[in-house]
Amino acid sequence: MNRFQFVADHQRRFGVKRLCAIFNVVARSSFYYWRRTADDRAARQAADAKLAARIRTVRQDSNGTYGVPRIAVVAEVFAHLGFQGPLQHSPGDLRQQPALTEQGHP
Template structure:
């Protein structure tokens, strides 16, 4: 559990101001975290779809494609993915 989630879970009993002070976070940061929750959830869903596409390209190549070819394979789909987009750790190091 992160500190923001802790504040959200206990805010009714102890108050946001008090919890933020104890945990050493700014109240504005907590409120920003709450306001952007929907965006984070959408990004996580998009990352999960991207991870599935990367695994599929890797499996189709019998494990021979590296990052450049996987990136090219991702970009043949309808949606393009920038090469600098962070990639989740999907495959074991080998």
């Protein structure tokens, strides 16, 4: 359960404003945005589940040889399913690193 779900479950008793303050939600609008986009998240989860089933089938049919390197678009889904490719990166590894400059040169 995330904090927004907790707020939704208890909003009648304690109020959204109070619960958001307790859980350090930056703004109540964040809670209302979460609630307004619930259908979109549910649709995305259903699509991800369908895609995950297809990925499992393809991976199984290929005896485990069809993986993350060949299906780069669904690497996130693979990670969620617990599959691992030959290289593992943390999210920070993929960010562009700032250029190094000599002292006194911008």
